[in-house]
Amino acid sequence: xxxxxxxxxxxxxxxxHDASLQQALGKAGYGFVxxxxxxxAELPEFEQLxxxxxxxxxxxxxxxxxxxxxxxxxxVAAGGRVHWARDAEEARRIILDICQRVNAKTVTKGKSMVxxxxxxxxxxxxxxxxxxxxxxxxxxxxLAHEPPSHIIAPAVHKTKDQVSDLFEKAHGGPRKTEVPxxxxxxxxxxxxxxxxxxxxxxGGNFLVAETGSSVIVTNEGNGDLTQTLARVHIVTSGIERVxxxxxxxxxxxxxxxxxxxxxxxxxxxxxxxxxxRADDVDGPEEYHVVLVDxxxxxxLAGRFRxxxxxxxxxxxxxxxxxxxxxxxxxxGWVYPGPMGSVxxxxxxxxxxxxxxxxxxxxxxxxxxxxxxxxxxPELLRELRHLQHQQQLSxxxxxxxxxxxxxxxxxxxxxxxxxQVAVRVLSALARNGRIRRLPLAGAWTDARDLPAxxxxxxxxxxxxxxxxx
Amino acid sequence: MTETTRRGPRVGLFATCxxxxxxxxxxxxxxxxLEDAGCTVxxxxxxxxxxxxxxxxxxxxxxxxxxxxxxxxxxxxDYVVGPSGSCxxxxxHDYPVMFEDDPDWIGRARAMxxxxxxxxxFLADVLGVTTTDARFEGxxxxxxxxxxxxxxxxxxxxxxxxxxxxxxxxxxxxxxxxCCGFGGTFCVKYPEISEKMxxxxxxxxxxxxxxTLLGGDLGCLMNIAGRLKRIHxxxxxxxxxxxxxxxxxGPGLADGPREYE
Numbered sequence: 119x120x121x122x123x124x125x126x127x128x129x130x131x132x133x134x135h136d137a138s139l140q141q142a143l144g145k146a147g148y149g150f151v152x153x154x155x156x157x158x159a160e161l162p163e164f165e166q167l168x169x170x171x172x173x174x175x176x177x178x179x180x181x182x183x184x185x186x187x188x189x190x191x192x193x194v195a196a197g198g199r200v201h202w203a204r205d206a207e208e209a210r211r212i213i214l215d216i217c218q219r220v221n222a223k224t225v226t227k228g229k230s231m232v233x234x235x236x237x238x239x240x241x242x243x244x245x246x247x248x249x250x251x252x253x254x255x256x257x258x259x260x261l262a263h264e265p266p267s268h269i270i271a272p273a274v275h276k277t278k279d280q281v282s283d284l285f286e287k288a289h290g291g292p293r294k295t296e297v298p299x300x301x302x303x304x305x306x307x308x309x310x311x312x313x314x315x316x317x318x319x320x321g322g323n324f325l326v327a328e329t330g331s332s333v334i335v336t337n338e339g340n341g342d343l344t345q346t347l348a349r350v351h352i353v354t355s356g357i358e359r360v361x362x363x364x365x366x367x368x369x370x371x372x373x374x375x376x377x378x379x380x381x382x383x384x385x386x387x388x389x390x391x392x393x394x395r396a397d398d399v400d401g402p403e404e405y406h407v408v409l410v411d412x413x414x415x416x417x418l419a420g421r422f423r424x425x426x427x428x429x430x431x432x433x434x435x436x437x438x439x440x441x442x443x444x445x446x447x448x449x450g451w452v453y454p455g456p457m458g459s460v461x462x463x464x465x466x467x468x469x470x471x472x473x474x475x476x477x478x479x480x481x482x483x484x485x486x487x488x489x490x491x492x493x494x495p496e497l498l499r500e501l502r503h504l505q506h507q508q509q510l511s512x513x514x515x516x517x518x519x520x521x522x523x524x525x526x527x528x529x530x531x532x533x534x535x536x537q538v539a540v541r542v543l544s545a546l547a548r549n550g551r552i553r554r555l556p557l558a559g560a561w562t563d564a565r566d567l568p569a570x571x572x573x574x575x576x577x578x579x580x581x582x583x584x585x586x
Numbered sequence: 587m588t589e590t591t592r593r594g595p596r597v598g599l600f601a602t603c604x605x606x607x608x609x610x611x612x613x614x615x616x617x618x619x620l621e622d623a624g625c626t627v628x629x630x631x632x633x634x635x636x637x638x639x640x641x642x643x644x645x646x647x648x649x650x651x652x653x654x655x656x657x658x659x660x661x662x663x664d665y666v667v668g669p670s671g672s673c674x675x676x677x678x679h680d681y682p683v684m685f686e687d688d689p690d691w692i693g694r695a696r697a698m699x700x701x702x703x704x705x706x707x708f709l710a711d712v713l714g715v716t717t718t719d720a721r722f723e724g725x726x727x728x729x730x731x732x733x734x735x736x737x738x739x740x741x742x743x744x745x746x747x748x749x750x751x752x753x754x755x756x757x758x759x760x761x762x763x764x765c766c767g768f769g770g771t772f773c774v775k776y777p778e779i780s781e782k783m784x785x786x787x788x789x790x791x792x793x794x795x796x797x798t799l800l801g802g803d804l805g806c807l808m809n810i811a812g813r814l815k816r817i818h819x820x821x822x823x824x825x826x827x828x829x830x831x832x833x834x835x836g837p838g839l840a841d842g843p844r845e846y847e
Contacts, residue, residue, distance in 0.1 A: 502644030566786070568840035569840070
């Protein structure tokens with residue numbers, strides 16, 4: 119999808135005034151947060167698991183080349199193929215080539231954020247293929263021609279009524295209004311697609327170096343049908359998703375569902391290893407893995423390496439008050455919320471995604487729930503630092519910082535200025551507050567400004583105690 | 587007995603920018619609480635800002651310049667204490683990071699970090715204060731400011747101390763740990779988002795029925811009080827230290843002298 123992060127402010131304002139969106143966000147946010155809290159409370163070793171997961175991820179990233187090579191060998195040994203894609207374009211090309219070679223007409227897809235990242239659907243459709251998203255949320259937004267607004271709940275911004283409308287239009291009615299009916303209808307429509315599919319594309323929550331397996335978790339079982347029933351199974355995944363052993367994958371699985379949806383475990387955890395073997399009753403004829411770099415190895419080498427620990431659970435956005443206020447579409451690209459505010463500028467550019475690292479109060483709630491302890495606020499601040507260095511921040515802000523530094527490093531001048539300011543503000547105040555202040559509309563449009571007390575603390579203190 | 591222990595620890599009060607300009611009463615409350623706990627308090631006149639506005643805006647050079655100034659001004663004290671989780675988290679957490687690669691300053695930054703505390707955590711965790719003999723008539727609800735909560739682990743200390751205030755009842759609000767939308771310059775860079783966040787906060791405050799909001803960071807309190815007053819909500823706002831010191835007898839933040847007569 120075309121990146122629209124430059125319009126963050128405008129999109130955020132619109133989102134705040136979109137009543138349906140606000141209704142959907144309110145419901146979903148509390149659901150995930152509350153359920154996660156219950157799960158965490160029931161698992162005394164949760165904090166210990168976070169620490170272990172962080173350490174293991176750091177170890178993997180320290181030896182990423184080793185584990186990726188081991189993984190490729192194991193995939194090949196199981197009869198599959200690994201393709202390395204430097205960027206989005208190369209990834210699209212590889213997948214398109216496979217699909218065209220097997221003469222694919224229908225492609226089913228399990229949920230894959232990497233496929234969103236590389237704009238896969240558009241490329242396949244452009245070449246005449248029917249692409250069907252099989253995750254219910256992805257299916258809904260595909261019908262709505264919208265990008266996902268959340269990495270694990272792509273249609274979280276949609277209300278039930280909106281889904282009813284979309285289904286009626288797409289499936290020809292009669293209009294269903296209850297959730298079970300809607301799910302049944304989607305299941306019926308999708309069932310037919312699974313059997314017709316030539317290629318099934320899934321993501322990979324974890325890639326296991328030991329066995330060459332890809333692991334996906336879903337709540338609908340759609341991933342299983344996507345990868346088992348098609349003639350060809352293609353896994354798309356970022357290079358950072360490899361783990362050494364199956365045992366290691368279980369550590370992350372214990373954290374993933376709890377952090378993501380507040381479940382002990384997702385309904386389906388599916389491990390697939392290579393294509394169908396001679397004595398298998400089902401499975402694909404071909405098994406491909408497309409490992410996507412797209413900026414990741416650059417991250418590995420620099421100060422944003424911690425971001426590569428991300429297991430895409432979405433806990434950061436569920437707990438982010440900014441995401442909770444504006445939803446995922448405001449962020450303007452594939453990855454929203456705190457993790458997206460780090461990834462988007464790194465993958466797409468510090469300038470086009472200027473607002474994302476800045477539209478954050480650095481409140482730290484995301485970091486406190488991250489299952490792999492990514493210091494998201496620090497990374498966001500680090501991005502601001504790069505933007506400042508590259509003079510991408512607004513000129514007014516840079517001038518303001520210069521002036522602030524000039525005054526704040528000259529205490530006498532600083533205090534004199536403060537003394538003038540508090541006197542002026544106190545004179546403008548009525549009943550303890552200021553309702554309108556020229557040039558301070560950003561504050562006073564929504565709030566009163568509490569009035570100062572006429573003298574600064576330092577003045578009053580020196581008057582009372584007279585010490586240096 | 588050394589002179590220091592006889593006179594209690596020598597504390598440099600970090601007079602935060604917002605407190606200094608907008609609410610001196612919090613500074614005097616802090617001094618009272620520290621002196622009652624046996625400290626000798628000094629307020630160095632050459633102090634300005636901790637540097638956080640620069641740091642969070644990505645201007646690390648400016649932040650370091652301010653940090654060096656703070657270190658030079660305050661390193662002679664046994665402790666540095668300020669009535670703000672946000673400013674003190676900058677000194678405690680960020681200073682050692684800022685000077686990671688600066689051999690001349692890293693030792694001094696770490697030493698400064700180790701002896702810098704937010705007021706209530708200093709009283710409770712370092713000095714072992716469990717109660718002040720304050721009185722406050724009212725039902726209060728307490729907002730956990732983010733930097734204090736997540737940066738410095740301030741959660742139980744204010745509640746424990748407030749529990750000892752006679753006449754005061756605490757009613758917890760929903761989502762007391764969720765950001766109020768202040769975020770320093772965030773609130774003026776993204777005013778609409780900030781407004782939505784502070785509105786959510788205000789709804790949760792009003793739902794408790796409390797007549798008073800307390801918190802430990804003036805920035806958050808100014809944001810919330812400003813919104814409360816804009817919608818004419820009859821809720822008084824004080825810094826927790828004002829209540830604990832018994833200095834919450836005057837108008838609340840953004841209130842006039844005759845607000846509740």
